Amino acid sequence: MEGTIIRKVGLMMMSIILMLAACGTMNEDSIQIYNDTDEDIEEAKQVFENDDRLRKAVVVLHDDELLAGVTVGTFERFRKTKIEKDLKEKLEKAYPEVEVLVSADNKVVIETKKMTKIKDQQQLKKEIKKIKSLSEEQT
Amino acid sequence: MDEKKYATLEKKISPKPQIARNMFTAFVTGGTICLIGQGISLFYTTFFDFTERTSSNPTVATMIFIAMLLTGFGQYKKIAQFGGAGAAVPITGFSNAVVSAAIEHKSEGYVLGVGGNMFKLAGSVILFGVFSAFLVALVKTILVKFGVVSW
Numbered sequence: 702m703e704g705t706i707i708r709k710v711g712l713m714m715m716s717i718i719l720m721l722a723a724c725g726t727m728n729e730d731s732i733q734i735y736n737d738t739d740e741d742i743e744e745a746k747q748v749f750e751n752d753d754r755l756r757k758a759v760v761v762l763h764d765d766e767l768l769a770g771v772t773v774g775t776f777e778r779f780r781k782t783k784i785e786k787d788l789k790e791k792l793e794k795a796y797p798e799v800e801v802l803v804s805a806d807n808k809v810v811i812e813t814k815k816m817t818k819i820k821d822q823q824q825l826k827k828e829i830k831k832i833k834s835l836s837e838e839q840t
Numbered sequence: 841m842d843e844k845k846y847a848t849l850e851k852k853i854s855p856k857p858q859i860a861r862n863m864f865t866a867f868v869t870g871g872t873i874c875l876i877g878q879g880i881s882l883f884y885t886t887f888f889d890f891t892e893r894t895s896s897n898p899t900v901a902t903m904i905f906i907a908m909l910l911t912g913f914g915q916y917k918k919i920a921q922f923g924g925a926g927a928a929v930p931i932t933g934f935s936n937a938v939v940s941a942a943i944e945h946k947s948e949g950y951v952l953g954v955g956g957n958m959f960k961l962a963g964s965v966i967l968f969g970v971f972s973a974f975l976v977a978l979v980k981t982i983l984v985k986f987g988v989v990s991w
Contacts, residue, residue, distance in 0.1 A: 707922045711868055718875075807882075808891040831889075838894050 731755075735817040736762040744795040745769075754784055759813040763825055767796060768832060769803045770810035781805040804836050862924055869923025873930045877903050900931055907932035911939040937961045 732749050736742045740762060749758040749771070757772040769792070773784055788803045804810075812832050819825050841849075880902050884895040910916040916936045920927040927933055938958055945957035959966070983989050 707918055711865070711872070711922070714872055715868060806892045808885045808895075811886060835889060835891055838891065 732758045732760070733814065733817055734760045734762070736760075737822075738762055738764065740796060740799065745792060748788065748791045748795065752784075752788065754780075757810070759810055759817065761813055761816050761825075761829070762799070763822075763829060765799055766829055767792060767799045767801045768809075768813055768816070768829055769801070770813040771803065771805050772807075772810055773805050778805070802833060802836065806836065809836060865922055866924045866926030869919065869926030870930060871926075873903075873927070873932055876906075877930070903931050904935040907935035908939045911936045912943065916940075934962060934965060937965070 732746060734742055734746065742760075742762065745760055745762075745767070749755060749760070749769075754773055754777045755771050756774055759770045761768045769788065771784070771788065773781060777784065785803045785805055789801050792799075792801045792803065809832055812828065812835075816825060816828050816832075819828065877899055881892075881895045881899040884890045884898050885892060888895075888898075890898065907916060910919070910932075916927070916932070920933070920936070927936075938961075941960055941962070942954045942958045945953040947953065948957070980989070
């Protein structure tokens with residue numbers, strides 16, 4: 702009798718997963734940019750738009766720092782580090798005076814998204830510092 | 841009865857293993873465990889200061905803790921009965937192997953009973969895991985030395 706309960710639970714789990722898998726659409730704005738400097742942001746926008754390996758990008762440009770969290774396509778995640786490096790090089794070429802950090806880590810995307818809504822300059826600076834130290838952490 | 845005759849007789853009588861069904865249940869069970877693990881990982885990245893990379897440590901600890909509780913309450917064996925290798929291969933299976941051995945040998949005392957028997961089954965996993973990691977690292981070191989790949 703023990704098996705039947707697990708079988709029922711398993712069947713229910715399966716149907717829920719299949720149902721959820723059916724509604725995975727993505728049609729929101731794929732590039733979000735926050736900019737409080739007088740740098741031209743169009744160039745960065747072009748870099749992210751022309752890369753078809755990306756699904757979403759959130760960018761924060763504050764003082765002399767550029768923070769970009771990107772979400773890569775499903776099977777591109779095996780080449781995350783290469784994509785990060787590519788984008789970083791391109792952005793550094795476009796903005797020579799700015800310190801660039803590109804990360805494909807979900808945590809950075811979440812935090813950068815929160816950052817775009819922060820109004821306080823001091824807090825923004827603190828948050829950027831925090832993300833930088835987080836992204837340098839090893840396991 | 842000679843050996844050949846016995847072998848054919850044994851083949852005829854013993855029930856056929858339902859390979860396709862077993863594979864399917866193992867896939868579903870292992871997948872479900874990994875799905876739960878992914879959920880926990882997402883929880884740690886969203887609500888705590890962990891990145892995708894560093895969240896693996898607390899996730900593994902949590903999964904081991906859950907499997908430990910399930911083993912203690914006698915629920916994990918039901919999952920293993922249903923899922924087979926799907927329940928044995930993830931880290932929860934390893935946890936189950938350690939905890940069930942510890943529970944079983946508790947009556948023999950804490951040092952020689954629990955301490956001596958805890959890693960009876962799981963010890964081989966650790967040994968071969970460490971050894972194969974050493975071999976892989978050795979191969980990679982040589983490849984990096986010759987400039988074929990980079991770290």
